[in-house]
Amino acid sequence: MAGPVTAAVLVIGDEILSGRTKDRNIGYIAEYLTAIGVDVREVRVVPDIEEEIVAAVNALRVRYSYVFTTGGIGPTHDDITADSVAKAFGVAIDVDPRARAMLLEYIKPEDLNEARLRMARIPAGAELVPNPVSRAPGFWIGNVIVMAGVPTIMQAMLDQVAPKLQTGVRMxxxxxxxxxxxxxxxxxxxxxxxxxxxxxxxxxxxxxxxxxxxxxxxxxxxxxxxxxxxxxxxxxxxxxxxxxx
Amino acid sequence: MAGPVTAAVLVIGDEILSGRTKDRNIGYIAEYLTAIGVDVREVRVVPDIEEEIVAAVNALRVRYSYVFTTGGIGPTHDDITADSVAKAFGVAIDVDPRARAMLLEYIKPEDLNEARLRMARIPAGAELVPNPVSRAPGFWIGNVIVMAGVPTIMQAMLDQVAPKLQTGVRMxxxxxxxxxxxxxxxxxxxxxxxxxxxxxxxxxxxxxxxxxxxxxxxxxxxxxxxxxxxxxxxxxxxxxxxxxx
The missing domain is CATH 3.30.1370.10 (K Homology domain, type 1)
Structure with missing residues (x-):
């Protein structure tokens, strides 16, 4: 019999560490995963610094069945999660045509500037996680699932991912x-x-x-x-x- | 000129990882420390498992100026923070007469049973952190400050500790x-x-x-x-x- 299915949550963002924004994702994800038979064993919050994100992703993904990240996948220069995860896995990252197409369902072509195109940068080999709220997708690479930090969007992404997770005997x-x-x-x-x-x-x-x-x-x-x-x-x-x- | 004063927050408790209890301490501590010139650089949440607590305390205390822990210092068998911190520092732990005296300000001598005496177990060499709410103290050993998990008590303990912290230039x-x-x-x-x-x-x-x-x-x-x-x-x-x- 297989052992329990485990997970870590990795919250990425200076604004949580400064206390400016109060995290509302950790408790939600913990309760959600526990209910479907995935045990959350660890949570970390790290700043918007590439080497910190890379180190945390690599420390957690070898220890747990899944790692769920939140935050840092928006259109501005401080959103460095996708690039950091690509680096953690040692894969390339570029604008993904599937992600670009998703953005164009929501954004007029003339508004798809360089900043917004950052949201279509996806590590090579990742599956997309659709975002029914504002289109810019998350992604799933190896056992790492990368989600938005805005709670409504994160929650919608978790709903997309949940049916595809391996789950264990429910606690x-x-x-x-x-x-x-x-x-x-x-x-x-x-x-x-x-x-x-x-x-x-x-x-x-x-x-x-x-x-x-x-x-x-x-x-x-x-x-x-x-x-x-x-x-x-x-x-x-x-x-x-x-x-x- | 000295560098910034940094901190990590270590939340200890299965009930946070299961989502049963939603953490209210991380955001409070982050905002509080930021305001007095201490930069919170990392947060971790770990379960009530001794080796996990020991590993997290030892990983964080060498990296940051201070480590603030919350949770696991009550009177029941699942409260293992004090013993784990003693182990992390390689020091003995026993009932501390000063802590015992603090408990007796609140608890009748005939009610000071073995369970409640657990709350007076303090690692050797630690300073006590008074608890004006319900008396059972936290403690401070090396650069690690051990506080209660109940938010009102944690907040009162942080008020006790704050004037003694080294602080940096405020962000x-x-x-x-x-x-x-x-x-x-x-x-x-x-x-x-x-x-x-x-x-x-x-x-x-x-x-x-x-x-x-x-x-x-x-x-x-x-x-x-x-x-x-x-x-x-x-x-x-x-x-x-x-x-x-």
Whole structure:
């Protein structure tokens, strides 16, 4: 049986690192891929510097089944993702006639200036990822999928790509609300985690609407029977805590 | 003259990678540090796995002036950041009497169970970072600052740490709204970027309230005169585009 299908997300852009723009793609991609059976194992954010992008692409693509990049595929001089990915793969890059044709569905020929033609530069051997929002495509080369940074466009591209991804057994996740402080469940929860090594159990404190500290206990795993067994133990533990002394 | 002061942010937590929790710390820390003259150069998100945390801490701490971590310092078995950071530095870790005393400001002695005492485990040689929200401290070892994942607590810890950071010359940033599509400014903007190598110029498309595509052009740099010169050129370029024919 094949192992899990894994992914990394690589966000490219000075504007995220300066805090000027708040990223909205990491959480979206993480939730989306988890739901279809692809485990996101790592995220990196790097600046618009070619050697940083090349290094990150090459570090991640050998470690994970897929790498999803966002950002840096627009028409301006600071959009260097396509060239950087070509360099990471050691392939040529030039204006791709298929990408050019896609741009012309949206842009009048007289407006297809040199800047806009940058958006048709695609590394040799890449498949295009159609962009139903504003036409300029992303692309897929090797196991690296290059998408726009604008969330609406990125989301539309991910919809295009998802049906073609290899996916694994979906990670199941069940949440038990403890109605207790995290420090009070910590001991017994650790004991349950120890005897259930094939699931992972997370503990997430939150402030309930009644203003009291509360905790969500999340059991995650791929085997439904093992998840159910651990959830039963967590529920029993939580109910035990509720009984008066 | 010393070079810029740099930082990486390391977010630790399966719940971010699964998309269950949406990160709200990266953008906050990025904006905060940028404002005080610390450049965030890289962000990573890694799972609750010791070897991944150790590897990321060690990769980042040699590259940047500071590493800020968030998450994994609570009372449950899945909170392994403190132990992982101790391992990364090759130092011992045990319950720290100062941290224990801080917990006792908030927790009754009879409630200070083994799980809660985990929150007082601090690597040898670390300075504590007080937590005015819920007492359990973060810590600072070498150039690594370990903070909570809960945003309100992380923010309070960052306020504690900020006055003690070395900071560099603050990055200045000025935004010019193009009132044009990104593809129409791309060419002339690239030319301006080329003759102003000591500033960085970013181009960020957005949808204006009137429903028309618009573009923010952002000039960033540390030398006020050089930023002003580039901004003047960008403004002149933008005004040129607005002139009819």
């Amino acid at each position: 199941l996740s069940e949440t038990v609300r403890a109605d207790a402080r995290e420090g009070d469940v910590g001991g017994p929860l650790g004991a349950i985690a120890q005897v259930n090594p094939e699931v992972s159990i997370g503990s997430y404190p939150f402030m309930a609407d009644d203003g009291r500290p509360n905790t969500n206990l999340v059991v995650r795993g791929r085997d439904p029977a093992k998840v159910a067994a651990a959830v039963a133990q967590v529920r029993a533990m939580v109910e035990g805590l509720r009984k008066p002394g | 200045l940033s000025e935004t010019v709204r193009a009132d044009a599509r990104e593809g129409d400014v791309g060419g002339p903007l690239g030319a301006i970027a080329q003759v102003n190598p000591e500033v960085s110029i970013g181009s960020y498309p957005f949808m204006a309230d009137d429903g028309r595509p618009n573009t923010n052009l952002v000039v960033r740099g540390r030398d006020p005169a050089k930023v002003a010169a580039a901004v003047a050129q960008v403004r002149a370029m933008v005004e040129g585009l607005r002139k009819p024919g």
